[in-house]
Amino acid sequence: MRPSKIGHKKTMKKLFYTLFLSACLPNALLAQAYFQQEVNYTIQVKLDDVKSEFTAEEKIEYINNSPTTLTFIYMHLWPNAYKDNSTPMAQLMLASGNTSFYYSKENDRGFMDQIDFKINDQTAKWELLKDTIDICKLYLNEPLKSGDKIIITTPFHVKIPSGKISRMGHIGQSYQITQWYPKPAVYDRNGWNYIPYLNQGEFYSEFGSFDVSITVPKNYVLGATGDMVDGEKELEWLDQKVKETEAITTFDSKDLSFPSSSPETKTLRFKQSNVHDFAWFCDKRYHVLKGEIETPHTKHKVTTWVMFTNAEGYLWKNSIQYMNDAVYYYSQWNGDYPYNNCTAVDGTISAGGGMEYPNITVIGTSGNAFQLDVVITHEVGHNWFYGMLGSNERSHAWMDEGMNSFNENRYIETKYPEKKLIGRFADGKIGKWFDLSQYKHKSEYELAYLISAAKNEDQPIELPAYKYTELNYGGDVYSKTAVVFDYLMAYLGEEKMDKAMQAYFNEWHFKHPLPEDFRKSMEKSTGKDLSWFFDGMIKSTKKLDYKITFAHHHPDGTWDLGIKNKGQINGPLFIQGIKNKQVVGEVVYDGFNNKKTLTFPVSEIDFFKIDFGEEMPEINRNNNKIKTKGIFKKVEPIKFQFLGSLDNPNKTQLFWMPVAGWNNYNKWMFGLALYNNLIPQKKFEFELMPMYSCGTNDLSGYGRITYTISPEQGLQHLTFGITGSRFAYSNAPFNMNFNKIAPELNIEFKKSELNSPYRLRLKVRNIMIIKDSYKGNYEFTPPIYVKEPLTNNFSDLTFSLSKYHAIQPADISLNFQGGQKMIKASITAHYSYKYKEKNKGFEARFFAGSFINTTTADAGAYRFRLSGQTGSQDYLYDNIYLGRSESEGVLSNQFTDTDGAFKYYSPLGQSSTWITALNLKSSLGNMKLPINLFADLGTTGTGLTNDKFLYDAGICISLKKNFFEIYFPILLSQDFIDYKKANDLKYAETIRFTLNLNLMNPFDLIRNFKL
């Protein structure tokens, strides 16, 4: 499979998922001699394209080559994965935030039924696994001894799910029939490998032969695994289709209508041996092209086919070339393609950009010719890494996806050597403007790995597929594997690499290699100890980072180079010497730990660089270079860059952009944002935003500096930081500023599993507010005001635990605050339930707070407030208000939903002792308008309403959820009504709004934009 776009998926939090799949992980290694079972299938299947279902008869010949006597066989009934929300597929999709299946209509779901297993013609007992209805246990009537065989037969019926869910399905009358028949699980050296169908995580199946007869209405074009048997008439018909397709000059991409089905049917029969799966695809709209390619080593002739609709016909018309190139290059590097046919079909699948099956692959929407070539090549390439080298994809996904991605990258570098990261934009204005023209295409794989690795949030390449976060499944399994294999090839040289891969292929094709088998094969054929590769790169998240510390020139013309291994892997290193921008010397050194002085033989050098060719997966390339002359031998020139760029180790990057802001006192502010933090994340990051205030003719702005440590153990991240800000908060009697300085410590605790949905964090801050105040001498008219600074200090500690869930997210946090006049504690909890429609659902919030130090209970400005905080009540200056000190007018109605978070404002319910409140919000059913109902209920220990329950309720217009929301009160408790009357408030004055301008922080905006 190929993800639709590697590394471009949004960062995802994942629900911890307790898979009950002990069986899919190798049990204690039994250390048995290698064996493999043989399973041969004969299936007759008939498609009903009116009801989108099929019925079939299946005969399985099962040959027990294991040394064990079997009394039962696990059978996969994978179409049942689409049956209901209880299946592992449904649960894992939901856990990863994908609610499409969870909320799908009954008609879009699918299942398998009418199973009636017979063994050697005798009815057999079987049962579905509890909680895993896509696996069953089939009891053998008699024990199956080693070397014996049985015949299993069953009819079956499948309702085909919507093709929008996962790999099997139909979109209208376009059919993608995959993982569709009852199939024995693999029994191997590790025992039974029964695995539920999953979206993230692929398969493992026994080798054998297939003889499949498929009946469809006559006008369907059908592609399948294997060679057509007795198919002269059909092949003639396909050749006619090829002629018609070749004659088309423009494909009408808007015409995707289905012609009506012929009343007559046809039965096509396909046979193939030495495969472990069979898939078929049919569509009445398909255009067909056909080609031929001779394999490089054995000169075996392979017929290549492509079948496609009008949708991207303009791209597919050239795709036979991609098929031929893919078959040719993969054969050349890994060993020849032995089958007679290789087909790619155009289909709309939801599991990714494409999906592989033996001899046939299905490709999603591509968008451009390069992408189509790459996806076709990747999927065709799976005929080697999965098809012939039948590793366990669920447990060792790197052995198929990763090794295949390495070949995919090699294909791109061979066929498109000039290809850059941002493609055709690289050498244009965009590439130059954003300083991206130097990045090779391979950077796509490197970045996908580095985004997680830079934060130590990467995962070892060798893990079961379902343990990965979605980001790491792409970034580690696919991309890191591609990059580290490329590194291995740079070390061994292409010739040795090819020999080693071919030796592996020769030894293990049509078999089930384990990681140890691959390692043994590689070490044997290269004659090298590859511990650094297998133990370091594959099995761990250890990082590679060499640093160059000095360069001493000897009179004999050679150099001594000081190298320090700052990483944890002693992989080989490449050092290049550069003179006049040309590489004049290159040495490959075997890796080492700690420090070493290396000899470099070339005399005339301007600078040395570790990995000038960028072939090593270095976590930090900023310490790879040393100049031979000058004072600042390791400092790179500063590069000012508008908006941002990728990390460029050859430059000291400083990003900038113009910024503007407004509040009632500073009026318009204009300035510059300066920052160094884009991707990947850096340890030391800063963001500075000095602005000139037109209202006060003074400096205002914001800044933040952080240093982040991401240790391997104990903590996920530890960030030391300091935040500062300065803005005006009043213009009367003269312009007055507040200055805030807040050093802080943020800790994110290590998750039990990286894809766990729970996040535990601790934040400790010291907040110092120095604000302008004044003293007035009222003996004079007008009075004379004298400026006086006022300093206030607070400590603030928050523990928070959040649980990510696509439907029911929740969090709870505990806060302690201390200042000169108070110590208080509070607890805030959120729970929400989302309905099917976006942003629809209900939310509940609970708050309880209490002063701890009751002797200073009269905490004045720091009281808990049932009505949340207005600008003047935000004593920590944590939120941004348009009119912080306003007491009337529209600006005074901005509030923050802290404390009691009542939407109705009243000074009632301020408390110097304790407070508790419940806030509810619910969307109104299916209405398109962003209208919510809200209700608040609460009480306080002191204040005017001592111990009375107060409430409000009304309508909330949510212009942007959690950003800009307006509250119209409708129902108020009697105290509020009395207060309103007493103060003669008009209705308009009681409408309040939240405007969370912290979300408008330009640094956050650009950070969130980048992925």
Ligand SMILES: [Zn+2]
């Ligand atoms: Zn793949």
